[in-house]
Amino acid sequence: KAGVTQTPRYLIKTRGQQVTLSCSPISGHRSVSWYQQTPGQGLQFLFEYFSETQRNKGNFPGRFSGRQFSNSRSEMNVSTLELGDSALYLCASSGAGENEKLFFGSGTQLSVL
């Protein structure tokens, strides 16, 4: 079965702009999580959605938001981009009873100039 799909793969934006990233989870998975990866910082948790509801949120400013649709697909939005938002954004899905075992997509590499 198909894995987690993230689009676009690469994105270049300028400061002040906004961006929307998309994630399609593995078929049947209802939980979708988003992580930010920067060099030396590991994976920082952004938020997690389950059945269109945000269940958990990390320590990121309100400029970072997300949503999940009825088909479990998820989008992440970052408004008023800052240089420090340049990072690899990873989406992961998990199945019922497997909250710990995340399946990751290849990520969207965002560069803010």
Add this chain to the structure above:
Amino acid sequence: DQQVKQNSPSLSVQEGRISILNCDYTNSMFDYFLWYKKYPAEGPTFLISISSIKDKNEDGRFTVFLNKSAKHLSLHIVPSQPGDSAVYFCAASSISGSARQLTFGSGTQLTVLP
């Protein structure tokens, strides 16, 4: 405050030898631990996990050890192969709100030299 720490950013090992990757945690509420492997331009992939009720879990060449009193876990790879060269992330799981949440370390770049 980093609750999961991987203090070695990089590790080089000769092919055929043992690789030992370490991870420390501070939150005693963590009750499940995982290791992920990440190649460049790919997302992390699950490698092996261990529940806090165990102190060892083995899967082929990979073994994870958990020392709860020291809040320390380690991943052993024996024998190491060049294809094992990747970034390894340690992760710890706890209940947060209505769901479990994973907290990741900063990763260790393993290089296996032929």
